[in-house]
Amino acid sequence: MYIIAINGSHRKGKNTAILLNALLAEAADLGATTELLELTDYNIKLCRSCNKCMGRNQCSITDDDMPAIGEKLLAADGIVLGSPAYWANVTTLMKNFMDRTRYLHVTRNMLAGKVGAAVTNAGLRNGGQEAALRIMTFFMSAQGLTLVDARNQNKPIMSDGVAGSLLADVKEGKAIWRKSVEEDEAAMLAARQLGRNMVELIRSLSK
Template identity: 50%
Template sequence: MDYRIEYCLSCHRCLGEARCAIEDDDMAALAGKMMATDALILGSPVYFGNVTGRLKVFMDRTRWLHMRKNLLAGKLGAVVTHAGLRQGGQEITQVILERFLISHGLRLVEPRGPGRPIYNTGISGTLFDAVDQGRFRWKKSVLDDALTVEMCRALGRNLVDLGASIPGSGKAFSDSVIDKEPGDAFPGSVGLWPARMKSNQDTHS
């Protein structure tokens, strides 16, 4: 689903109260989802070594959620990035998104479980496959990146394990994470996975 998110006006209203001055777009609905969820996963393709412009606007508009008080503090957070090239700026984008989540008081969840080997320092997918006789060969789908898919699954397991300790989450939390396929991590430039569900029918909202 596409959301209409206007640019931050830098009016500084949020310095005086936990409220945004812009009220005629979809950001209020997104903020409501963020405050109601147990976990937030941000995913972005890499655009010139950074998040997409659309995601940056979203990030700017969350300012009111932490200037007076960190309204998202204590929630779980994770990051997924993807680029065409093998080293196309995924790590830089990952750091930007992780710093954003930390500034909001979220607890970062790593895609590595206790006692498991380390495969990568983050979920950084790529469409690059190989060089064949001087020509680039590309994967047909993000799902062809076996390492990224496995790390997404590991992240899901870690979210379930940590999320089970959050009061009021329980089985609904597990269903909301497990019911996702790795390819669902990029529904657009902004990926929100609301995890506190009232029923199993709500797991794809």
């Protein structure tokens, strides 16, 4: 079982990566082969909107890193998208990645049947995390993935996605900031649960 996480954060190894790594570590403990792909490491050109992908499931841009990333997506059993909220949206890197996967979807959903999950974090509470999650889950369901959530039936404290925040609280008008999302226990717990749920769903779908 191979699970790939795509990090759209413009900062490698920071909060979004911390959540993705927690998810992947849990999945690896359960036997999955995992990989974290930091989009900042790759050269992905902008979609030219040439529409040549229509009718042939191929992108006309072949001289960048997207064909290799596409092969990894096709090989994966599970795909996790991670992006911080930027203006209650995904980052430019994540959006560009999504645009360039159009060839995997436009005539036939080549990623259909894989399991998908999304992870986000933001500076503020209610800072656009839910919007960023919805954008990523909409994308994955349009691509034909089966979405998995972070719920644990025995601990009804988690909602469907993983949404961290750096603002912990406000006391007497003063903001209390977390040093990193690692101090957001609810988000870390949800990330690990999402890793477990993902492995379980992939196993049950492959039976």
